[in-house]
Amino acid sequence: MKVGVITFPGTLDDRDALRAASVAGTTAISLWHDEADLKGVDAVILPGGFSYGDYLRCGAISRFAPVMTKVIDAANGGMPLLGICNGFQVLCEAHLLPGALTRNKDLHFLCRDQKLVIENNSTAWTSDYTKGQEILIPLKNGEGSFQCDDHTLAQLESEGRIVARYVGENPNGSRNLIAGITNERGNIVGLMPHPEHAIETLTGPSSDGLGFFTSVLKAMVK
Amino acid sequence: MAIIVVEVMLKPEILDPQGVAVGAALPRLGFTFAKSVRQGKRFEIEVEGTPTAAQMADIEKAAATLLANPVIETYVVKVQA
Numbered sequence: 623m624k625v626g627v628i629t630f631p632g633t634l635d636d637r638d639a640l641r642a643a644s645v646a647g648t649t650a651i652s653l654w655h656d657e658a659d660l661k662g663v664d665a666v667i668l669p670g671g672f673s674y675g676d677y678l679r680c681g682a683i684s685r686f687a688p689v690m691t692k693v694i695d696a697a698n699g700g701m702p703l704l705g706i707c708n709g710f711q712v713l714c715e716a717h718l719l720p721g722a723l724t725r726n727k728d729l730h731f732l733c734r735d736q737k738l739v740i741e742n743n744s745t746a747w748t749s750d751y752t753k754g755q756e757i758l759i760p761l762k763n764g765e766g767s768f769q770c771d772d773h774t775l776a777q778l779e780s781e782g783r784i785v786a787r788y789v790g791e792n793p794n795g796s797r798n799l800i801a802g803i804t805n806e807r808g809n810i811v812g813l814m815p816h817p818e819h820a821i822e823t824l825t826g827p828s829s830d831g832l833g834f835f836t837s838v839l840k841a842m843v844k
Numbered sequence: 845m846a847i848i849v850v851e852v853m854l855k856p857e858i859l860d861p862q863g864v865a866v867g868a869a870l871p872r873l874g875f876t877f878a879k880s881v882r883q884g885k886r887f888e889i890e891v892e893g894t895p896t897a898a899q900m901a902d903i904e905k906a907a908a909t910l911l912a913n914p915v916i917e918t919y920v921v922k923v924q925a
Binding site: 678679682686714715720721722724725726727728729767769770771795 | 854857858859860861862865910911913915916
């Protein structure tokens with residue numbers, strides 16, 4: 623099973639995402655933003671970073687990269703797609719997920735280990751977790767405050783589409799402590815914190831993040 | 845030559861921490877007039893001659909798809925002579 627990780631100009635976390643995908647047992651394939659070719663991958667990860675320098679709005683320009691037309695088509699057809707941090711911002715800008723990520727409430731760039739609770743374990747990326755499981759993974763961003771209108775928020779809540787919430791104090795002003803959401807079908811997930819930085823205790827605060835990558839392997843084998 | 849101006853603002857219901865920070869800095873400089881501050885973006889797009897209706901329609905489309913994110917922002921398009 624092949625997982626593609628897209629590199630945009632300004633992407634930072636593509637190498638960790640590739641490594642996480644291969645540690646989880648998938649074949650990790652590097653994809654380039656300027657080539658409209660998914661190289662036959664079964665799932666795609668949009669990694670963190672500052673694609674296109676975060677110019678205009680985070681993710682606003684990446685959304686129109688040549689590779690994204692293929693990604694959007696494939697994801698609409700059910701291909702598992704995970705956007706982490708900047709990748710989550712790209713998914714919102716591409717309207718694959720509702721809402722938007724705005725400046726952290728206190729304007730600080732946050733970089734810390736963050737406790738989350740997994741609320742939806744029926745997505746392609748979270749089936750290896752249990753509902754209500756708490757995990758500890760890094761959070762590092764300046765624009766991670768999830769915002770949407772009241773109607774969208776009520777819909778996300780009632781349809782169980784909130785994948786993960788921050789535990790404890792709200793780190794960035796996200797509505798309803800939202801750290802990650804999914805689409806109706808459960809194949810597209812956007813997550814602000816970084817599971818790819820927490821796959822081994824040698825370098826991460828835990829190995830709690832690995833579940834995202836083993837989950838997608840399970841989803842594809844099924 | 846004309847300049848088409850697109851002004852983009854966060855919707856009123858969206859928290860604007862940058863505007864809040866600017867609003868908090870003003871009284872520190874002795875400026876006490878501001879009840880609140882909101883920060884936005886301004887684009888100036890230069891076109892040859894007087895913009896045509898088709899160009900204005902295109903600018904409108906560009907504003908809605910790229911310059912602004914209608915999920916969180918509003919925009920106005922104006923022509924500056």
